[in-house]
Structures are given as structure tokens and as C-alpha cells.
Amino acid sequence: xxxxxxxxQKWTAFPAEFSEQIRLVFVxxxxxxxxxxxxxxxxxxIFQKEITLRIGIHSKGQLKHFNFEASIDLPxxxxxxxxxIFETISVAVDALASLVAEYFENxxxxxMPFTWTESKVDGKSVWIQHSTENxxxxxxxxxxxxxxxxxxxxxxxxxxxxxxxxxxTEEEFDEFAENLSSEPQMFKKKKKDDLH
Numbered sequence: 011x012x013x014x015x016x017x018x019q020k021w022t023a024f025p026a027e028f029s030e031q032i033r034l035v036f037v038x039x040x041x042x043x044x045x046x047x048x049x050x051x052x053x054x055x056i057f058q059k060e061i062t063l064r065i066g067i068h069s070k071g072q073l074k075h076f077n078f079e080a081s082i083d084l085p086x087x088x089x090x091x092x093x094x095i096f097e098t099i100s101v102a103v104d105a106l107a108s109l110v111a112e113y114f115e116n117x118x119x120x121x122m123p124f125t126w127t128e129s130k131v132d133g134k135s136v137w138i139q140h141s142t143e144n145x146x147x148x149x150x151x152x153x154x155x156x157x158x159x160x161x162x163x164x165x166x167x168x169x170x171x172x173x174x175x176x177x178x179t180e181e182e183f184d185e186f187a188e189n190l191s192s193e194p195q196m197f198k199k200k201k202k203d204d205l206h
Contacts, residue, residue: 013057020058056095061082081139085098104131104132123139
């Protein structure tokens with residue numbers, strides 16, 4: 011997933027458990043639509059100036075993925091208020107949940123930009139885009155080229171791995187997951203924001 015800012019090179023991945031919690035929210039809410047032939051993946055990254063989130067839908071037997079991607083500016087002084095990071099991620103989850111719902115409502119067809127395009131969600135700026143990149147192939151290619159280690163961490167990533175942004179304890183991530191609940195905000199209200 012390519013970040014919106016060109017200066018965004020080094021990043022920290024969302025913790026695996028946290029990404030899995032987000033994935034489960036989507037799987038539970040779109041269980042019928044995904045059926046037995048589609049799988050869903052989540053990739054979240056925190057850069058110096060932005061947070062990116064990708065929800066990928068993959069049909070068995072195809073190499074191509076349908077990826078919904080969101081980018082939101084990192085809140086000022088995130089180290090001083092971890093709740094701001096969680097709120098920012100929640101906005102990205104809601105934006106992508108709305109797009110995934112529209113995708114399934116329209117028989118797996120949706121018009122989305124291939125380059126970052128600004129939208130408003132609950133009055134906040136969210137940039138969205140679509141890609142067909144296969145994250146498994148991308149990670150394997152990076153590993154074979156020596157760009158990633160065996161755990162999927164880019165070798166030029168910040169060695170300190172962001173000692174302040176993601177130092178949340180397991181309890182803090184669990185609390186965020188509880189607030190995320192089993193359904194994103196957009197499922198709680200029927201109002202749809204125009205995300206195109």
C-alpha cells in the first residue's frame with residue numbers, strides 16, 4: 011500500500027491482534043456477502059504524518075484483490091493522547107465499511123478513484139483510493155528482493171519502531187476493540203456519507 015505523502019517511507023504496522031480484531035468486525039458484518047468464496051484481509055500502518063488502512067477482498071482462485079484504502083492525517087502530538095490515534099483509526103474503519111457495504115450492495119461493483127481522493131466522514135477529511143494489488147505477492151516479492159525480513163517488516167523502517175505511537179498496552183488495545191464493538195459506526199446509523 012502506497013502512502014499519500016511522498017515523505018512517508020518508514021512505518022509501524024498495526025499490531026497483529028489489533029488488525030485481526032478489525033478483520034473480524036468486517037467478517038461478522040459481511041459474513042453473508044463474503045460467503046465461502048471470498049476472504050478479507052486488513053493492513054494498517056502508522057507513518058510519521060498519516061495512518062493508512064487497507065481492507066482487501068479476495069475471491070478464491072484469483073490473484074487480484076479488490077482493496078479499499080484510506081489515509082488520514084496523524085493527529086498532532088499523538089504520543090500525548092493515544093485515544094486520538096484510536097479515534098482516527100475508527101474514522102478510517104467507518105469510511106471503508108461504508109464503501110465495502112456499497113460494493114456488496116452493487117453486486118461487487120463500485121466506482122472508486124485509483125489515486126488518493128479526499129472525502130468527508132463525520133466532518134473529518136479521509137482520503138480514499140482503490141487498488142488491485144495482491145498483498146501476499148507484494149510481501150513475498152519484497153522478501154525475495156531483500157526489502158523485508160521474514161516477519162514482513164521493511165528493512166529501512168524506523169529502527170525505534172515508534173516508541174511512543176504504538177506503546178499502548180494490550181489492555182488499551184482491548185479497550186479500543188470494545189469501543190469498536192462488533193460493528194463500525196456506519197452500521198449503527200443508516201445515513202451514508204458520499205465517499206466518492
